[in-house]
Each structure stands twice: as structure tokens, then as C-alpha cells.
Amino acid sequence: MDHKPKSFPLVNLETIRNSPHIRKYLGIGDQYLEVIGTIQHDEPHANLVAHGTREILLKLGYSQREAELGAIAGYLHDIGNIMNRYNHGLTGAILSFNLLRELSMDAEEMAIVMSAIGNHEENTGGNPVNNVTAALILADKSNVHRSRVRKADPASFTPRDRVNFAVESSCLEVFPEEQLITMKLKIDTNICSVMEYFEIFLTKMILCRRAAGALGCQFELLINDVKLL
Numbered sequence: 200m201d202h203k204p205k206s207f208p209l210v211n212l213e214t215i216r217n218s219p220h221i222r223k224y225l226g227i228g229d230q231y232l233e234v235i236g237t238i239q240h241d242e243p244h245a246n247l248v249a250h251g252t253r254e255i256l257l258k259l260g261y262s263q264r265e266a267e268l269g270a271i272a273g274y275l276h277d278i279g280n281i282m283n284r285y286n287h288g289l290t291g292a293i294l295s296f297n298l299l300r301e302l303s304m305d306a307e308e309m310a311i312v313m314s315a316i317g318n319h320e321e322n323t324g325g326n327p328v329n330n331v332t333a334a335l336i337l338a339d340k341s342n343v344h345r346s347r348v349r350k351a352d353p354a355s356f357t358p359r360d361r362v363n364f365a366v367e368s369s370c371l372e373v374f375p376e377e378q379l380i381t382m383k384l385k386i387d388t389n390i391c392s393v394m395e396y397f398e399i400f401l402t403k404m405i406l407c408r409r410a411a412g413a414l415g416c417q418f419e420l421l422i423n424d425v426k427l428l
């Protein structure tokens with residue numbers, strides 16, 4: 200009988216990106232969101248969040264491997280939209296469980312990725328239960344931009360469309376020495392006032408503050424160079 204511990208292949212972001220199933224699910228999920236008129240959650244969003252999550256963890260001194268798990272969770276985080284927009288964090292976590300098991304990913308690593316996906320939305324708790332989850336929340340919620348709005352007619356905009364459409368630039372900066380994470384937005388106040396942004400995105404910003412805290416950092420929100428948080 201073989202008593203050697205079972206070794207698992209290291210799954211990385213490239214493994215995930217090269218899976219035709221995963222790419223297809225992300226694409227179809229985004230098509231379904233187009234049907235219901237929600238902003239884009241396409242592959243560029245998945246890539247941006249993957250990159251952002253990895254960068255936050257690396258800048259704060261976490262290991263390369265933890266940052267890679269962050270990139271995987273970032274890429275997969277919206278995959279649950281293929282089932283339903285509602286609770287897509289939870290369904291995405293379960294879907295990822297099956298996809299990652301097929302790739303023979305290590306159980307502990309799978310748990311980290313699944314928890315990050317399952318906690319990235321405010322309506323299902325959004326608890327930063329580990330470093331990867333906290334970084335993913337910050338990377339996802341900072342991807343606000345007019346390019347994500349699909350609708351051409353402003354009269355058909357939802358409040359979330361209007362806020363996204365108003366954002367001309369957004370970036371997240373990490374200052375490890377100061378233990379500070381800053382979200383900087385430039386918004387066109389003719390489209391949406393700062394107050395309106397804050398009203399609509401307040402719960403997301405509270406989530407970000409909690410996530411930054413879990414990483415040992417303060418969270419700062421600057422809109423048009425004015426500090427709001």
C-alpha cells in the first residue's frame with residue numbers, strides 16, 4: 200500500500216484561462232446579464248479583477264502562491280451569473296468547486312478560492328474571511344467605469360448604470376508602508392452627483408472598508424480629489 204502523501208498539481212491562472220469550459224461559462228453568463236440589462240461582467244472584467252486581486256496581495260507582502268490563488272478567484276468570481284444573477288457569488292463558489300476538482304486542485308486551496316467567490320457580494324454577507332477574499336472584494340468593487348455600461352440610451356439607465364457611466368476613471372492604490380488602500384474615482388457630476396454615487400455604492404464602500412481592515416489597512420475613498428471616507 201502506498202502511504203506517500205498525495206501530491207496535487209499546482210493550478211494557476213493560466214490553467215484556468217486555458218479551460219474552454221470556464222471561458223465559455225464566463226461568456227455565456229455575461230450574455231445572460233445582457234438579456235436582463237446588467238452592466239458588463241465579461242472576460243475583461245474577470246481579467247481586471249484577477250490582476251487587481253493579485254497585485255493587492257503582492258503589494259502587501261503576501262506570498263506568490265496566495266497572490267496566484269487571488270488571481271484564480273478574481274478570474275472566476277462572477278462565473279455564477281451563468282445560473283442566475285441573484286446569489287451569483289454562492290452559485291459561482293459551488294460551480295468553481297466542481298471545475299477546480301476536475302483540475303485536481305489541492306483541497307485547502309480550493310477552499311480559499313471558493314470562499315473568496317462566495318463572499319464577494321454584499322447581498323450575501325461579503326465577509327473577508329481570508330486575505331484572498333478581502334483582496335478580491337477590493338479589486339472587484341473598484342472596477343467601476345462607463346465602459347461597463349451596455350445601454351446607449353441614458354433614459355433606460357438604472358441607478359447603477361448611471362453611477363458607472365459617470366465614472367471616467369477609477370483606480371485602487373496600495374500603500375504598504377502607510378497601511379493604506381485608496382480608491383480614487385473621477386466622476387462626471389453632470390451625470391451623477393457625488394452624493395448619488397455614495398448613496399448607491401455605500402454598501403460596497405462599507406464592504407471595501409471591512410476588506411481593507413482585514414488586510415490590516417485603512418480604506419480611503421477619494422472622489423474628484425475629495426476625501427469621502
Ligand SMILES: [Fe+2]
Nearest residue numbers: 276277319320
Ligand atoms: Fe459579482
Ligand SMILES: [Fe+2]
Nearest residue numbers: 240276277339
Ligand atoms: Fe465582478
